[in-house]
Amino acid sequence: MTVADVSLDRLVDWLTRFRALVTENQGYLTELDSAIGDADHGSNMARGMNAVIDKLGEPQTVDALFKTVGMTLVSSVGGASGPLYGTFFLRIGTTAGAVDSLDGATLSAGLRAGFDGVISRGKAEPGDKTMVDAMGPALDALDASLGSGSDPAAAAAAAFEAAQRGRDATEPLVARKGRASYLGERSAGHLDPGATSTAFLFQALAEALA
Amino acid sequence: MKKLINAPEAVLADALLGIDAAHPELTVDHANRIIYRGTPTRAGKVALISGGGSGHEPLHGGYVGLGMLDAACAGEVFTSPTPDQMQEATKVADAGAGVLHIVKNYTGDVMNFEMAAELAEAEAGTRVASIVVNDDVAVEDSTWTAGRRGVGLTVLLEKIVGAAAEEGRDLDAVVALATRVNESGRSMGMALTSCTVPSAGKPTFDLPDDMMEIGVGIHGEPGRHRVPLAPAASIAQQLVEPILADLDFTKGPVIAMLNGMGGSPLIELYLMYGEVAKLLEKAGVTVARNLVGNYITSLDMAGCSVTLLQADDELLGLWDAPVNTPGLRWGV
Numbered sequence: 133m134t135v136a137d138v139s140l141d142r143l144v145d146w147l148t149r150f151r152a153l154v155t156e157n158q159g160y161l162t163e164l165d166s167a168i169g170d171a172d173h174g175s176n177m178a179r180g181m182n183a184v185i186d187k188l189g190e191p192q193t194v195d196a197l198f199k200t201v202g203m204t205l206v207s208s209v210g211g212a213s214g215p216l217y218g219t220f221f222l223r224i225g226t227t228a229g230a231v232d233s234l235d236g237a238t239l240s241a242g243l244r245a246g247f248d249g250v251i252s253r254g255k256a257e258p259g260d261k262t263m264v265d266a267m268g269p270a271l272d273a274l275d276a277s278l279g280s281g282s283d284p285a286a287a288a289a290a291a292f293e294a295a296q297r298g299r300d301a302t303e304p305l306v307a308r309k310g311r312a313s314y315l316g317e318r319s320a321g322h323l324d325p326g327a328t329s330t331a332f333l334f335q336a337l338a339e340a341l342a
Numbered sequence: 343m344k345k346l347i348n349a350p351e352a353v354l355a356d357a358l359l360g361i362d363a364a365h366p367e368l369t370v371d372h373a374n375r376i377i378y379r380g381t382p383t384r385a386g387k388v389a390l391i392s393g394g395g396s397g398h399e400p401l402h403g404g405y406v407g408l409g410m411l412d413a414a415c416a417g418e419v420f421t422s423p424t425p426d427q428m429q430e431a432t433k434v435a436d437a438g439a440g441v442l443h444i445v446k447n448y449t450g451d452v453m454n455f456e457m458a459a460e461l462a463e464a465e466a467g468t469r470v471a472s473i474v475v476n477d478d479v480a481v482e483d484s485t486w487t488a489g490r491r492g493v494g495l496t497v498l499l500e501k502i503v504g505a506a507a508e509e510g511r512d513l514d515a516v517v518a519l520a521t522r523v524n525e526s527g528r529s530m531g532m533a534l535t536s537c538t539v540p541s542a543g544k545p546t547f548d549l550p551d552d553m554m555e556i557g558v559g560i561h562g563e564p565g566r567h568r569v570p571l572a573p574a575a576s577i578a579q580q581l582v583e584p585i586l587a588d589l590d591f592t593k594g595p596v597i598a599m600l601n602g603m604g605g606s607p608l609i610e611l612y613l614m615y616g617e618v619a620k621l622l623e624k625a626g627v628t629v630a631r632n633l634v635g636n637y638i639t640s641l642d643m644a645g646c647s648v649t650l651l652q653a654d655d656e657l658l659g660l661w662d663a664p665v666n667t668p669g670l671r672w673g674v
Contacts, residue, residue, distance in 0.1 A: 209421075
């Protein structure tokens with residue numbers, strides 16, 4: 133059976149699962165951030181996603197849903213993650229528009245616009261040891277999978293695989309953006325916390341669309 | 343973790359209640375976590391707004407008052423405040439002459455203040471300018487990092503630029519002065535211990551008893567180098583030398599700050615200032631004004647930082663101008 137359309141319910145399920153993953157792994161994300169940052173990524177993401185789920189209500193359109201998500205993250209997370217994840221979701225919403233479901237192509241376009249927003253807000257490039265290193269490969273894999281005729285569920289699974297590989301590939305990198313960059317060579321040998329939470333984002337998407 | 347708190351998640355809200363109780367001359371917006379002066383910004387005066395993660399007290403809320411800031415936005419511990427806080431502070435503090443955002447150079451702070459400035463300009467047409475403070479010489483290869491961090495110089499800049507705004511200078515003049523102060527100051531910090539973020543519950547990093555971190559910032563992040571613990575005279579040298587190597591401080595009077603990170607007693611800070619003063623004299627640097635104490639801290643981290651600012655008669659005059667805030671008070 134294939135799922136051609138991604139309904140609003142599934143998108144809400146994506147966010148609910150992402151909240152569960154960052155909440156369950158709050159200590160782990162903070163531990164990663166303690167090694168090369170300032171020990172707040174887990175608590176920030178958990179606080180932000182808890183606020184998102186509290187505020188969701190019953191949105192009728194994809195743009196309304198993601199506007200709420202983005203604005204809530206921007207206003208409740210702070211740090212660098214707030215504007216970055218907030219911008220990501222806001223752009224998905226504005227790109228999708230007032231529709232009540234997405235198909236493979238519009239899902240891809242939304243995520244891609246979100247990713248562009250992350251790049252323009254954070255100015256990170258691939259290899260800087262940031263969330264970009266997980267998100268970029270994930271979206272490339274999603275597009276490749278859709279391009280070869282897969283449905284959104286299979287494409288999301290491929291995106292999650294690629295996000296994990298991208299996350300793992302941040303371990304040896306020397307950070308060039310964010311607070312970890314102040315450590316220079318000492319930032320190598322640790323997973324990037326932002327790439328790790330981004331891998332959870334795609335895990336949640338894959339599970340929600342499965 | 344042993345801390346004077348009720349619960350880790352309530353630290354900021356509870357601390358703001360305490361600031362409110364201790365300082366009736368300030369107004370605290372608890373919902374938005376903004377500290378304002380007790381009286382509105384004088385019409386036609388440029389409003390100065392700063393903010394950042396909490397845990398650096400007295401920075402920033404302790405510098406709200408006559409001669410310094412008009413408002414300060416408090417974020418969670420070590421986490422930048424959010425754009426809607428800054429937008430609200432900008433709207434409330436603007437007295438028609440525009441607003442200067444004083445931002446310490448950290449990725450999160452810069453992004454959140456950028457979003458806030460865009461929102462304030464788009465929604466209310468408020469003229470917002472920003473100064474991004476980046477004085478930390480510990481950050482080498484700054485083209486390959488997020489750039490130099492904003493640390494101790496932020497305190498001196500808020501004082502001097504605050505005095506200029508109080509005099510009635512317009513936004514362009516205030517921005518030009520802030521830029522000049524930022525270009526004329528440098529800092530370097532060190533830590534004897536890590537600090538413990540309340541929500542993390544344990545020290546951010548482990549530092550053996552016989553080691554210290556040189557080149558730390560103000561968030562309990564490890565420094566650039568971990569080296570064996572040394573006598574104060576040697577530590578002073580390891581802080582002062584990189585500063586003097588980065589900028590010439592012999593061209594005029596200098597304002598010097600020996601700042602405590604929060605967990606070092608004043609007797610040690612004065613001892614360190616004595617060592618720093620000796621080194622500066624030997625290097626031909628004339629210290630005209632100084633501050634010794636806890637002015638920009640990193641929770642309970644033990645350690646200190648040195649900040650030097652190359653001044654002139656104008657900057658010294660602004661430094662000496664009256665200031666009345668919880669953290670700095672003179673001439674009133």
